[in-house]
Amino acid sequence: MRILVFGAGSLGTLVGGLLAPVHDVTLVARDPHAARVSSAGLDIVGAESAHVSPAATTTETGHDADLALVTVKSFDTAAAADALADCDVGAVLSLQNGLTEETLASRLDAPVLAGTATYGARLVEPGRIECTGVGRIVLGALDGGPDPLAERVGKAFRDAGLNALVATDMPRRRWEKLAVNAGINAVTALSRVENGALAGDDASELAHRAARETARVARLERVSLPNRVAREALDRVVEKTAANRSSMLQDVAAEKRTEVDAINGAVVDIAAEHGFEVPTNRTLAALLRAWERGAGLR
Ligand SMILES: NC(=O)C1=CN([C@@H]2O[C@H](COP(=O)(O)OP(=O)(O)OC[C@H]3O[C@@H](n4cnc5c(N)ncnc54)[C@H](O)[C@@H]3O)[C@@H](O)[C@H]2O)C=CC1
Numbered sequence: 001m002r003i004l005v006f007g008a009g010s011l012g013t014l015v016g017g018l019l020a021p022v023h024d025v026t027l028v029a030r031d032p033h034a035a036r037v038s039s040a041g042l043d044i045v046g047a048e049s050a051h052v053s054p055a056a057t058t059t060e061t062g063h064d065a066d067l068a069l070v071t072v073k074s075f076d077t078a079a080a081a082d083a084l085a086d087c088d089v090g091a092v093l094s095l096q097n098g099l100t101e102e103t104l105a106s107r108l109d110a111p112v113l114a115g116t117a118t119y120g121a122r123l124v125e126p127g128r129i130e131c132t133g134v135g136r137i138v139l140g141a142l143d144g145g146p147d148p149l150a151e152r153v154g155k156a157f158r159d160a161g162l163n164a165l166v167a168t169d170m171p172r173r174r175w176e177k178l179a180v181n182a183g184i185n186a187v188t189a190l191s192r193v194e195n196g197a198l199a200g201d202d203a204s205e206l207a208h209r210a211a212r213e214t215a216r217v218a219r220l221e222r223v224s225l226p227n228r229v230a231r232e233a234l235d236r237v238v239e240k241t242a243a244n245r246s247s248m249l250q251d252v253a254a255e256k257r258t259e260v261d262a263i264n265g266a267v268v269d270i271a272a273e274h275g276f277e278v279p280t281n282r283t284l285a286a287l288l289r290a291w292e293r294g295a296g297l298r
């Protein structure tokens with residue numbers, strides 16, 4: 001399969017690198033990373049290890065591919081979609097956090113698949129990516145149900161040894177992940193604690209409230225996600241990733257823009273479309289945006 005990875009930073013480089021031995025992979029990245037991969041190949045270290053040689057370029061438009069993986073940060077999704085609109089791609093799959101698929105689908109003719117990734121990735125230096133945890137990629141039709149295209153992509157991933165599952169209930173899975181991220185990411189980023197600190201104190205109640213509100217908005221969107229299921233999903237992730245610093249905490253610590261708009265901000269916006277108020281998500285989003293403004297990031 002010809003696979004274009006649009007936005008090859010941490011996650012995109014890892015997934016593209018793991019696919020490269022079996023598929024024709026092109027990483028769309030920024031220099032010096034793109035130049036280094038082009039000239040010397042890519043080293044994958046950590047929980048996976050390999051030396052691979054995918055193509056790498058800073059050119060964003062004019063590509064032909066069977067599949068485009070979108071792995072830019074959520075706030076770069078619209079720009080990525082505009083560049084992909086100038087490529088000839090058979091399908092698009094987002095592996096991003098937050099609700100980004102709608103942005104892609106509204107700007108692209110190619111079919112857009114939904115995906116979630118729990119692999120951990122960190123760009124150590126140009127041309128060197130660390131796999132910090134072997135997770136799973138789950139993908140499927142954006143509106144749910146069986147999808148032959150998703151099956152083909154899932155098979156292509158598994159042929160390259162990735163842990164990939166094709167699911168027919170992506171709407172529920174996306175909203176459940178959103179509920180987990182709305183609770184854990186925002187609260188850990190604002191209180192500067194590891195995920196495990198959310199086990200059983202005031203902060204955990206705040207995270208639970210954000211997750212429950214998200215589940216309520218999911219139901220307004222006709223996605224079946226009971227409050228209890230969202231809360232239990234959050235508790236499970238807190239327990240399994242207790243030592244993790246969430247991606248949003250890492251962004252705040254590095255003084256980088258966060259993905260708040262596609263996480264808590266999306267919950268607020270979609271709730272408003274239904275005339276519904278989500279005060280916890282609204283407060284968390286306002287605090288994070290205030291921090292971003294103060295840091296000159298928006
Ligand atoms: N890093 C991880 O372990 C995981 C990340 N995710 C999600 O995946 C998404 C990406 O995360 P990361 O890889 O960590 O972010 P990142 O910031 O490391 O990578 C994004 C890359 O996209 C590049 N980019 C943006 N616009 C571009 C353009 N027009 N042309 C070329 N390159 C462009 C940026 O330069 C950057 O290198 C986020 O939504 C994140 O939440 C999900 C699961 C795990």
Ligand SMILES: CC(C)(CO)C(=O)C(=O)O
Pocket residue numbers: 097180181184185195237241244245246247248
């Ligand atoms: C699951 C979780 C909360 C793990 O830290 C995550 O997705 C993130 O940090 O973005």
